[in-house]
Amino acid sequence: MNTTSEKIGRLLRERRRHLEISQIDFAKLAGVAVHTVSDIESGKGNPTLDVLLKVLDPLGLKLSVKPRAILPVTNATSNKS
Numbered sequence: 001m002n003t004t005s006e007k008i009g010r011l012l013r014e015r016r017r018h019l020e021i022s023q024i025d026f027a028k029l030a031g032v033a034v035h036t037v038s039d040i041e042s043g044k045g046n047p048t049l050d051v052l053l054k055v056l057d058p059l060g061l062k063l064s065v066k067p068r069a070i071l072p073v074t075n076a077t078s079n080k081s
Contacts, residue, residue: 006043013041015059029058
C-alpha cells in the first residue's frame with residue numbers, strides 16, 4: 001500500500017538524508033520527539049498540522065494547498081443560505 005502518509009514520510013526522510021541530518025538532530029531542530037520523526041517517516045504517524053509544519057521548516061519545505069480544478073456551481077450548492 002502507498003498511502004498519503006507513506007508518500008509524505010518518504011519525501012521527508014529522503015530530504016533529511018539529502019541534507020545529511022540524523023533523526024536525532026532533526027528532531028531537535030524541529031522541536032519534536034525522535035519517535036515523532038520516526039513515525040512520520042515510516043508512514044505510521046498522523047501528525048497534526050502544527051507538527052507537520054514544524055518538521056517541514058528545517059527541511060526547507062513548505063505546505064501548499066491548491067485547488068485541483070475549478071468546480072462548477074450547481075443549483076444544489078448555490079441555493080444554500
